Amino acid sequence: MENILVVLPVEQRHRDKLEAAAPGQRFVYTCGAEPTREQILAADIIIGNVPAGPLAAADRLKWLQLNSAGADAYIKPGVLRPGLILTNASGAYGKAVSEHAFAMTLMLTKKLHLYRDAQRQSRWTDYGTVSSLSDAIVLVVGLGDIGLRYARLTKAMGAYVIGVKRRAGACPEGVDELYTTDALFDLLPRADVIMSILPGSAGTYHMYTAAYFDRMKESAVFINCGRGGVVDGAVLYEALTRGKIAAAGIDVTEPEPLPADSPLWQLDNLLITPHVSGFYHLPETFERIVDIAAENLAIYFAGGTVKNIVDFETGYRH
């Protein structure tokens, strides 16, 4: 019998679903509370993101199923024992994060951030021309579930969509042109909107250098809903204050929370949301996470290969 530690804030119906997928196993629930070190050390399987600290000493642990899509805190060397299975909840966040990024994009292209600022000062001020996604080339960097959904949302408004992903493949529906990541730098001058949804990893750390922003259109809107470390905040600040791009919207920062004295907060042409695009802010997201965990439990106890295994090099799914 395996000890399965569940740290998600589950209700009874979620417990029923998980236990039906792994009959006869011993389930321990923290009901959303942070688990104790003892609970972590006693677990054979953990469902949900736990503090990384005790994991190196978790000798019994064979499989960690995250409730997040991002795995950056767990793929760092020394956090998890080699050979341990790490799976993420990729797919659960697609709707929530893609819609948040889409809403940010529309808000910025229609200058609603400036109108909100003017409103708070009781000012009736016209900020002039806006743009339409129907005339835009949208560059989606990272074409997983979130990126593809975002691509399709913009496509439905008439955008021309260029997708960039790690591996070559057939161009999916909703994407007009598909490239691999090595083409990204050359594609930047074409884009009216650049939406980046890359995971945090050594390979993506600070990858949007000043040279990248130099290549973007001065009218471009940059969106980052992946991981904050993908862009150096100082580089983004320079790009926005020196007119390299028109505006940016970021749901992720480095570090998080963004310190109150960061100059980024004060930029008119930057929209910051505090890493809220995913989480459980759409109720459906949590249901999908439980579904993924239950499906993987069933596969695991049937002796199969679980889904959503994270590559420790890239932070992506295999």
Next chain:
Amino acid sequence: MENILVVLPVEQRHRDKLEAAAPGQRFVYTCGAEPTREQILAADIIIGNVPAGPLAAADRLKWLQLNSAGADAYIKPGVLRPGLILTNASGAYGKAVSEHAFAMTLMLTKKLHLYRDAQRQSRWTDYGTVSSLSDAIVLVVGLGDIGLRYARLTKAMGAYVIGVKRRAGACPEGVDELYTTDALFDLLPRADVIMSILPGSAGTYHMYTAAYFDRMKESAVFINCGRGGVVDGAVLYEALTRGKIAAAGIDVTEPEPLPADSPLWQLDNLLITPHVSGFYHLPETFERIVDIAAENLAIYFAGGTVKNIVDFETGYRH
């Protein structure tokens, strides 16, 4: 030979298009400046919105082609001579206004207005759950070009769309249920989003009474991109401060500009934009207006019935 006064800010290619549609006529251009009273009194045809004051004395005037979709300033008794032809630019604003209303809707349902406010105070604050249009019933009140485009934008995100229009007809593509205006009051409790795009007229003045907001869901989002007079500002204020609805977004107010001392400016759950959704803020809008004017000039001088004739009772096209 007719005197055609054009008050639009036309460039040479627009002049060429207009003059090709009415060969041999005398064109006078103000190049976007306000026309003199003498220019108005000398005109047989006016292309563009002119000050209403001198129009009652414009004895030569036979046809006024507006550059706006709304005609409320011109359909008031005494402004225009009876029998004069009034046409609007309905159709030119569809993309601009529908996209603005759609951006407002997404901003409010994703709480981006609250995150913008928090940002300006350097606050990293989580405002909790949001909603998705994919789970929403969207009620579109006014199914002209703008309303229908808005309906389709929300439909593309998965919304279930209920349309309300004056006249019964076949349910257009992108609309799930269609009703006439008399059903509106009964439909309100079903709607997660109510988007109103009604013209200003005696019939629509202050039509969204407190009883209307009482019938809406407490979680509802109300959008008005039609005319400000359709909602009494005091009624909207009450609805928003007493929790009758969750949030509202308005591009139109009564009066305009909204006075700096209006309490509406200060509401967290109200987004105000200063009547900018249309205008010429999408460059394409102006091109469409010139196209409509040119097409109507060609029809007029061919002896036909011009398009977009405004009904003086309703403010709508016939």
